[in-house]
Amino acid sequence: MSRARLALVATALLAWAAPASAHTLGNGYLQLTVRGASASGQLDLAFRDLEDAVGLDVDHDGQVRWREVVERRPELERYVRAGLQLRRGEAPCPLTFGALGAVPRADGAHLVLPLEATCDGPVEALVVDYGLVFEVDAQHRGMVTVSRAGQDGSLRLVERAGPTTFELGAPGGDVAGFVRQGVWHIWIGVDHLCFLIALLLPAVLRRQGARRRPATSFAEVARDVLGVVTAFTLAHSITLALSALGWVRLPVRFVETAIALSVAVAALNNLLRGVDARWAVAFALGLLHGFGFSNVLLDVGLPGQHLVAALLAFNVGVELGQLAVVACFLPLAFLARGSRAYRVTMWLASAAMLVVALRWSLERALS
């Protein structure tokens, strides 16, 4: 039997060798988050695939060391630029790359390449033209996820080089998306919640001379709470609209510091038994909070059209989240209003908020 024939047979023996040797085939992962006109995220490609596609093992010793990867960075970038294009419609979104990293994946160690694409306008549909690794591994698959900031992404499997279009719709998705963003923001926005609660804590008490006594009727308490909440809502809605529509813009650091200080002021007002008309405090300082909300909204990305609807939906979300907090807080506070414990709690909570808020102010001012 000739040598050539033997080689053929060896190939044929795969017939028996294959089934038990199931092994994960190679994947590339591209995850992108769209904010306004930019898409940022990361690309993960297996070192083994990059060794074949680009060449990483510079000294040919069969081992790819991290310094070799770093050394080959220019070639890696050139390879990725040639094999991966992002477009907004027909217009390309040029790529810039961040610091290289490594991550373990099911099919082996991957290189992580953070990237950012800058498009020529707000992205409503992103075209991802993924054509990496296929030329060396026809069984390669690209797992591409594109999402809008704060929303679920959609995953597409790319089986061969070619463009895939991700329809993102208007930023924030539908109206419900913006409502959700609003609720989410008020709930994770500890500063907004602290401000509101600091203003509401004394609502179940009323002043008699130098002392505070429990309020007698629920109607009286409800009126007070309604005043504070309405004033806060009105104030932050005004500045949210002004800022989101681009009429008034304030620096983020200034707004964030001022919001932290507003919490300190509200807490101090409780400790010093200062202003009784807390609705006025809520209005004056609530103006600052609106600027904070608008920064979130701008981060999510505002749609070119239906801007007002998105703004309204976001605000509805904020109010819903706020209402949920008030509706939980108020009955408990009302039931507990007569006890000494309530007043002690109020004092302690206000003192704690004062300390924390002052720390926030410092951190934010200096960051």
Add this chain to the structure above:
Amino acid sequence: MLPPPWLRSPSQALVFALGSLGLAATLTCAALLRGGAAAPRGAPPSIPAPEDIVAVVEARSGAASRAATGLAAGDVRARVALARRWIASARRSGDPRQLGRAQAALAPWWDRAELPDEVRLLRATIAQSLHHFADARRDLDALAPRRPNDVQLHLTRAAVAAVTADYPAARQSCEALAASAPPLYVAACKAPVELVSGRADAAYQELAALDATNEDEGPQVRAWSATLLGELAASLGDLAGAERHLRRALAAEPSVYTKAALADLWLSSRRPAEVVSLLADAAEADGLLLRLAIAERRLGLGSAAAHAAQLRERFAATVARGDRTHRREQGLFELDVEGRADVALAHLVENWALQKEPIDALLLLRAAAAAGAPAAAAPVRAWIRATGIRDRAIEDAERALAATGGRS
């Protein structure tokens, strides 16, 4: 009747109503937010130290790969040689990523209806290895009448036909070998078909005689026939003989397939410690890692959890890429690692539609017994009756299934 105490005054009622409203609002908001969480990501990236080894590769294989991308599209000779090298390498390592590389070498013809015979044969070989049996069969059937003396063609066609339970076609391909290959090849080709046809004993005698007198074949062929003898012996219940043949095969040429066969033999005879010593350092391939995890779990070793997690992740990645051809391994994983017999059963029922080797029958019987769903194994029992297979492990599993009340 007095109202409950918390409803005695209007203000208390109002407080109660508001409290409920608050709770409802909170729950609504929480429900709204549930969909808003960010998509899950992999582990956070790290930055290795300069001298850290991030990947071990075959030295200069990358250069070969890149050279291939520069080959002329019509360079049949060079592309076929390259594809063959990758396929051989995939066989040694059990790494199907190399099959993707072989496919890439053949890219100019991959989706063509008209292509050179050599390329068509390799396309079929790759498709078969990726468990795309129908695609493989189409190419092999097209080639068979044109290349009556092609050993590789007939061996591959026999294998595809046997896996998909087309035993007449498998037998026909093996007999076609007689014209151009030594009798050992014909006997080895037929062995899996004879095994499922209830003639394991005769097949063993014939192959053993040819194997004993064989002197001029290389290590690959010796490993091949020894592995088949091991499988036939195991089927006949001769576990010591099976182990001897499989060890001989590994000594001639180690392969993932033979290691898995030996591991299965030891797992079925309750010798997990030997599986761990065989596979502890060499379980890169999923099929081997799976058997290692089963053995470790039976021994109560701490490493079992990490290996199970690794497998879980690999199966998830496989499913995510739309690959449904790993159901045998997934079924075995669910059955013997996760202990979820019903999930295992679902995988193995689907696997049975794809491939019908003795191990597939065995696993489906075991899963049906463990899940208490004997009816699910009806297709396997029909297959056992139709083929007349006599296999020790399958008979044991059938008895165990009958004992669970599965007389159908």
